[in-house]
Amino acid sequence: MTAALPYLRALRKSDLLVLAEVSDLKDYEDYKKTELEAALDEHLSANKSSLSKDQRLSDYYKRLFQPPRSSPIKREPRAEAPSGLDDSALPAKRTTRSRRPVKPKHEIEATDESDAVSQISGEEPSALAVTTRTPSRRALGFLSTLPPSPAVVTEAIEEQTTKVRQSVSDAWAASGLKERTYTLRSYLSSVNMIETLILVIELYGLSNEIVPFRYLTTIPSMSNLHTPAMQVKIPDVFALLTGAFWAPFSLWLATSVVFPSIFAYFFNINLKMTQPHAPSHSYATRRASATHTAASAPAKADLDPLVFHVTKALVSYLVYANKFTFWDVYHPISVERVVCSVPGGLAGLLTGSAVCVLGSLYEAILRK
Structure with missing residues (x-):
């Protein structure tokens, strides 16, 4: 982790992808944002000699080469001893104790419980400091288990729903119930x-x-199945x-x-309506015509x-x-x-x- 890593964290992932492409970072397409930040920081700091001249990376290297800020604590000037005097002749440094501010009356009358609370609150910053020093690899491992975006979760749910719907449709088609239903409907119509x-x-x-039905036998009751005794009867x-x-x-x-x-x-009545009208000639002609009509016409209901x-x-x-x-x-x-x-x-x-x-x-x- 370098001093320029916060700069990379402030950028969007699209900007990080541009920097990775400019700096010729390998295999960065599958990285998540946090992984890409760490990999890009390590790559740029390792190749700063060859990449620092690129103007597109100037913002990163400006923060990388910037010296760390010193703590804003006022330093006391050190008094130098005169050249003609010994160190032993100098008066001992007077240690002055800092004056404690006078507490108001309502603070002086605080109970022992407030002291205990203040003691616990004084220990909390150190505990927070310890938790903030967790290694970055552990954080990256935790983030890798989370889904990258809600769109990926929605796509996974839709994919599973499509598979279930397809399996149910295949099972329904394989059972043949649809064809049997149509056949039964055609018979009943x-x-x-x-x-x-x-x-x-x-x-x-x-x-x-x-x-009438005659008694044949009795099936005994079964206590395990909670069934009563049943009489068996058959037709006479x-x-x-x-x-x-x-x-x-x-x-x-x-x-x-x-x-x-x-x-x-x-x-x-149906028979008369379906027969064609034949001319009235002799008996033999009418008989031949009726025979021909019966042979050529489709079979009708009797x-x-x-x-x-x-x-x-x-x-x-x-x-x-x-x-x-x-x-x-x-x-x-x-x-x-x-x-x-x-x-x-x-x-x-x-x-x-x-x-x-x-x-x-x-x-x-x-x-x-």
């Missing part, structure tokens, strides 16, 4: 799928009513051989599937969904609301079991049909 789901819900409710498949199963099941199948399908097949659900709603209301037993083919108890087992009862059957009717109309409008 049709009136036929809605109709199938409604029929499955009705069949599930009916099966819980007409297929022997109920499929009884009339108590087939009477309600066949009634639901006839009213929800068979009769609506028959009406939707023969009263297919059942009209609108007619299917309208028929289902009418038949369900006729049978379950009026307790129609098909001329005593079914027992009234079977009719009642079907109505009670379907979720929502008769209102649930009519609501499902109404939803499918609206879906069929909406799909037909979109096709136009």
Whole structure:
């Protein structure tokens, strides 16, 4: 450390980089400001013979060659003895004691605690002096662990955030959930799928009513897992051989599937709208034209969904609301079991049909 180091510390880092380039300092690009100050001071002081002539470094060498300032203490002139007198003849130097200033009254009445505080405060400057004499290398090592600027910290955080986002995106793409979601949506986006789901819900409710569950065994409780004892029950498949199963099941199948399908097949309004108009000639010509049309035209739905659900709603209301037993083919108890087992009862059957009717109309409008 030289006398010109404070001058370097007062400069900005850009000015220090200019001085390093002028003085031909090696490998200074990666230095921090404090390290660059120390390295530049050592380099300039070591090469002062060759660099002191450079006008751009004149401010540094002006402070380097400046003599240190003396302490501003008044020196007493030394009295010289006359040449003709001995040193022993001179009177002894009178030592005068400096007069202590008279303290005010309130200072004289200070307690012993103020003396102790003053004694402690008198020791503090020496402790501060010791702490200011810590080596510069230790300070540089401490500063090197700190980030150079807030911009570097922000850049590191953004880099880590980008890596996490990229890893999550890669994991999502590798799982294939996006493609499966699109496939499931394409399957569910049709009136036929809605109709199938409604029929499955009705069949599930009916099966819980007409297929009883039999006790099989009991899973004991586990104190370690805090689980209670659970009974295991399985469907009684022997109920499929009884009339108590087939009477309600066949009634639901006839009213929800068979009769609506028959009406939707023969009263297919869609079929008439999709067939091209052929000229009316002989029977053979019309038959050949119909065969050619059926072979060339794309396959269309055999059942009209609108007619299917309208028929289902009418038949369900006729049978379950009026307790129609098909001329005593079914027992009234079977009719009642079907109505009670379907979720929502008769209102649930009519609501499902109404939803499918609206879906069929909406799909037909979109096709136009």
